[in-house]
Amino acid sequence: MSQAPVITVDGPSGAGKGTISHLLAEELGWHFLDSGALYRVTGQACLIEGVSWDDHPAVTRVARHLEVTFTAADNGEILVAYKGRDVSREIRTEEGGRGASTVAAIPSVREALLARQREFLQPPGLVADGRDMGTVVFPHAPLKIFLTASAEERARRRFDQLRAKGENVSLPRLLEDIEERDARDSQREVAPLLPAEDAVVIDSTALPIADVFAKVMQEVSAKGLK
Numbered sequence: 001m002s003q004a005p006v007i008t009v010d011g012p013s014g015a016g017k018g019t020i021s022h023l024l025a026e027e028l029g030w031h032f033l034d035s036g037a038l039y040r041v042t043g044q045a046c047l048i049e050g051v052s053w054d055d056h057p058a059v060t061r062v063a064r065h066l067e068v069t070f071t072a073a074d075n076g077e078i079l080v081a082y083k084g085r086d087v088s089r090e091i092r093t094e095e096g097g098r099g100a101s102t103v104a105a106i107p108s109v110r111e112a113l114l115a116r117q118r119e120f121l122q123p124p125g126l127v128a129d130g131r132d133m134g135t136v137v138f139p140h141a142p143l144k145i146f147l148t149a150s151a152e153e154r155a156r157r158r159f160d161q162l163r164a165k166g167e168n169v170s171l172p173r174l175l176e177d178i179e180e181r182d183a184r185d186s187q188r189e190v191a192p193l194l195p196a197e198d199a200v201v202i203d204s205t206a207l208p209i210a211d212v213f214a215k216v217m218q219e220v221s222a223k224g225l226k
């Protein structure tokens with residue numbers, strides 16, 4: 001594995017991992033891994049290929065041969081394509097999240113995506129966003145952040161985010177989805193959602209993004225990573 005440093009940012013859905021990881025990667029000039037996108041594309045690829053999320057051997061084959069590309073658009077958004085087809089919008093829906101957490105509970109799918117995630121670790125460094133970045137994928141990371149917030153606050157954030165995109169969503173339904181996904185992610189047998197023993201836990205329920213980022217940067221400085 002590369003000697004480049006990695007900072008892991010794990011936590012439940014809507015805790016602000018993507019937001020903080022992007023800011024951090026930009027501040028440090030490091031690469032960024034959105035590991036959730038790999039699980040989301042796997043779920044979406046199954047829909048495209050007509051593979052049921054319950055057919056574990058077939059889902060594993062899809063994950064092993066996943067033809068996925070990430071391209072930065074002019075507006076800074078990351079475009080995600082499966083076999084050259086833009087799936088950026090579909091993978092970000094609540095159904096995309098459900099598919100991702102369903103296929104992510106299959107141990108052989110996680111195994112199939114492990115090496116691919118580690119390939120993102122290149123100089124000068126990597127910020128890795130996910131659920132098991134600090135526990136499984138990069139257990140030797142010098143800094144591990146576990147970002148959390150109450151389920152109600154996370155559902156509210158998701159509600160505002162989806163409404164801003166023009167989607168017609170219901171807050172109680174989003175809360176139900178988030179609680180279901182938390183339960184599935186935390187109770188699965190392999191790589192359950194848990195803070196690593198040496199993770200710094202930050203509860204962002206009552207903290208604005210700027211304050212969360214400032215706390216993370218304090219940890220980065222304390223570890224001599226900047």
Ligand SMILES: Nc1ncnc2c1ncn2[C@@H]1O[C@H](COP(=O)(O)OP(=O)(O)OP(=O)(O)O)[C@@H](O)[C@H]1O
Binds near residue numbers: 011012016017
């Ligand atoms: N501390 C915060 N206070 C208020 N809103 C926040 C905070 N952090 C993130 N948000 C907002 O919450 C929404 C979800 O954030 P984000 O996508 O970063 O979460 P996530 O943990 O990466 O979720 P997922 O794992 O589902 O991708 C975004 O609209 C983001 O702007």
Ligand SMILES: Nc1ccn([C@@H]2O[C@H](COP(=O)(O)O)[C@@H](O)[C@H]2O)c(=O)n1
Binds near residue numbers: 039097100129
């Ligand atoms: N390291 C990871 C990352 C994600 N997952 C699963 O994918 C779902 C979607 O992830 P997002 O970060 O894009 O919301 C998530 O609910 C997990 O089930 C994972 O298992 N491991």
